[in-house]
Amino acid sequence: MSAQIIDGNAIAEKLRVETAAEVEAMTRAGLPRPGLATVLVGERKDSQSYVGMKRKRAGELGIESFGHTLPASASQEEIESLVKELNADARVNGILVQLPLPDHIDDEKVLNAISIEKDVDGFHPLNIGRLAQKGREPLFVPCTPDGVMYLIEQTGTPFKGANAVVLGRSNIVGMPAALLLVKRDATVTICHSRSKDLAGVCRQADILVAAVGRPEMVRGNWIKPGAVVIDVGTNAVPDPTAKKGYKWVGDVCFEEAKEVAGWITPVPGGVGPMTIAMLMRNTVRAAQYAAKKLA
Amino acid sequence: MSAQIIDGNAIAEKLRVETAAEVEAMTRAGLPRPGLATVLVGERKDSQSYVGMKRKRAGELGIESFGHTLPASASQEEIESLVKELNADARVNGILVQLPLPDHIDDEKVLNAISIEKDVDGFHPLNIGRLAQKGREPLFVPCTPDGVMYLIEQTGTPFKGANAVVLGRSNIVGMPAALLLVKRDATVTICHSRSKDLAGVCRQADILVAAVGRPEMVRGNWIKPGAVVIDVGTNAVPDPTAKKGYKWVGDVCFEEAKEVAGWITPVPGGVGPMTIAMLMRNTVRAAQYAAKKLA
Numbered sequence: 001m002s003a004q005i006i007d008g009n010a011i012a013e014k015l016r017v018e019t020a021a022e023v024e025a026m027t028r029a030g031l032p033r034p035g036l037a038t039v040l041v042g043e044r045k046d047s048q049s050y051v052g053m054k055r056k057r058a059g060e061l062g063i064e065s066f067g068h069t070l071p072a073s074a075s076q077e078e079i080e081s082l083v084k085e086l087n088a089d090a091r092v093n094g095i096l097v098q099l100p101l102p103d104h105i106d107d108e109k110v111l112n113a114i115s116i117e118k119d120v121d122g123f124h125p126l127n128i129g130r131l132a133q134k135g136r137e138p139l140f141v142p143c144t145p146d147g148v149m150y151l152i153e154q155t156g157t158p159f160k161g162a163n164a165v166v167l168g169r170s171n172i173v174g175m176p177a178a179l180l181l182v183k184r185d186a187t188v189t190i191c192h193s194r195s196k197d198l199a200g201v202c203r204q205a206d207i208l209v210a211a212v213g214r215p216e217m218v219r220g221n222w223i224k225p226g227a228v229v230i231d232v233g234t235n236a237v238p239d240p241t242a243k244k245g246y247k248w249v250g251d252v253c254f255e256e257a258k259e260v261a262g263w264i265t266p267v268p269g270g271v272g273p274m275t276i277a278m279l280m281r282n283t284v285r286a287a288q289y290a291a292k293k294l295a
Numbered sequence: 296m297s298a299q300i301i302d303g304n305a306i307a308e309k310l311r312v313e314t315a316a317e318v319e320a321m322t323r324a325g326l327p328r329p330g331l332a333t334v335l336v337g338e339r340k341d342s343q344s345y346v347g348m349k350r351k352r353a354g355e356l357g358i359e360s361f362g363h364t365l366p367a368s369a370s371q372e373e374i375e376s377l378v379k380e381l382n383a384d385a386r387v388n389g390i391l392v393q394l395p396l397p398d399h400i401d402d403e404k405v406l407n408a409i410s411i412e413k414d415v416d417g418f419h420p421l422n423i424g425r426l427a428q429k430g431r432e433p434l435f436v437p438c439t440p441d442g443v444m445y446l447i448e449q450t451g452t453p454f455k456g457a458n459a460v461v462l463g464r465s466n467i468v469g470m471p472a473a474l475l476l477v478k479r480d481a482t483v484t485i486c487h488s489r490s491k492d493l494a495g496v497c498r499q500a501d502i503l504v505a506a507v508g509r510p511e512m513v514r515g516n517w518i519k520p521g522a523v524v525i526d527v528g529t530n531a532v533p534d535p536t537a538k539k540g541y542k543w544v545g546d547v548c549f550e551e552a553k554e555v556a557g558w559i560t561p562v563p564g565g566v567g568p569m570t571i572a573m574l575m576r577n578t579v580r581a582a583q584y585a586a587k588k589l590a
């Protein structure tokens with residue numbers, strides 16, 4: 001048996017086309033272009049690159065982007081006051097504060113300062129709290145776990161009553177993914193580095209989400225035949241045959257797992273492309289929400 | 296084999312003695328008595344009775360209590376403005392808004408208005424969000440799940456790596472209990488009415504927390520030998536032999552479960568007494584926090 005591949009590139013591209021069409025419909029209707037403000041504090045290369053990719057993608061979809069950078073020495077007050085300016089700026093529909101912030105900054109306070117209606121990253125404490133509660137819906141959901149859910153949906157696998165196992169409990173992927181799965185009526189098990197018999201737990205999973213950052217930890221014999229396997233890991237491992245000297249692998253051993261799973265995401269080209277696609281969708285939603293409020 | 300009984304009455308009493316001693320130490324040191332404000336909206340008999348018990352218990356421990364009642368017709372604004380008054384009142388260290396609020400009230404907004412330092416019930420959205428996040432600690436934890444954790448601690452059972460199963464995903468018990476167990480490094484499975492093979496899932500549990508409100512649903516053969524069983528259910532079932540015509544039973548069939556479990560809470564006299572005991576402890580902690588801030 002060989003799993004069907006969940007093609008994140010193709011699915012993200014389809015989402016982008018839909019999002020661009022929404023932007024076009026808005027501008028055709030005489031509405032302003034959706035706007036995304038990015039806030040980058042300090043000079044981390046990875047953060048610069050993420051912000052760059054987000055702004056580039058926004059431009060391709062017809063979304064305006066406003067880039068703000070502050071020095072690594074910026075004070076709590078400076079960052080929060082920039083956020084407040086952006087809250088008040090009608091051209092800005094979404095505010096993305098690139099994490100991590102420097103150590104001297106209380107990131108919870110910064111995220112809390114973002115207007116909840118512009119929290120396109122879904123990390124506002126109120127949105128996180130709502131994720132963890134029945135009967136309350138976050139306005140925005142963190143983009144990577146949102147993308148994970150979207151990919152599972154594409155397989156047509158029912159969530160209700162499914163056994164879902166989430167490996168990893170990070171704030172940005174594992175925990176919100178687990179909470180989203182609970183909201184969709186899955187039975188959810190949250191595992192992590194302290195868990196015992198991970199293989200045995202994983203083998204019960206109809207839906208397995210791996211987000212631990214350990215290269216190829218999940219082996220083929222950890223997987224229930226026919227399961228949906230979503231691999232969030234992106235780990236660089238040495239590869240002398242590759243020109244750059246390394247290659248990207250997931251948290252799942254793809255070669256083994258694809259022989260057992262029903263559906264599986266590759267790395268790269270699975271979850272990766274979804275994150276920015278969801279962010280763009282969130283930004284357009286925020287703009288539609290703002291337009292409706294004004295109408 | 297017969298389980299050891301976790302005596303919630305005795306444990307809560309010990310906690311109360313400790314809490315009363317803390318209050319006495321504070322007043323001996325010339326500090327004001329801790330103060331708890333209760334806000335009751337409407338005339339629900341059960342809510343009136345809960346608030347009454349909380350105020351009575353506060354009095355017994357030397358905690359001042361300030362009872363506020365508003366009619367069921369009170370507006371959002373009226374409730375929030377009362378909360379703001381209480382935020383500003385230095386005599387008040389803890390604010391308890393009795394839930395549920397009337398249907399026309401947005402309870403999230405009311406809870407959000409409570410100063411996080413006075414949120415002794417632990418339902419402030421920021422505290423709930425922190426519960427769901429690594430590296431962030433809520434100032435206060437909801438009292439019933441806090442009591443559940445306290446009872447498990449008394450058994451000496453290690454949390455780290457334990458398989459914990461939580462039946463029920465309510466905002467006030469199941470979900471926060473699951474999040475607390477994740478924080479303590481348990482592997483946590485969240486089950487609910489849509490879960491399949493509940494018996495099989497429960498049988499894996501080293502720690503089983505039942506909070507679904509279904510009388511005696513968990514049978515003896517659902518329990519792993521030696522497990523810690525915490526029964527949060529309190530269900531009234533008809534009992535013609537009882538004077539009042541009914542008796543209280545938990546979500547666990549106690550008679551069967553006690554033959555298999557290592558530790559078990561009875562109903563009544565297990566989790567029940569813990570809730571108010573934790574609320575009193577939280578109130579005194581809030582007062583100590585306020586005193587330290589002033590010093």
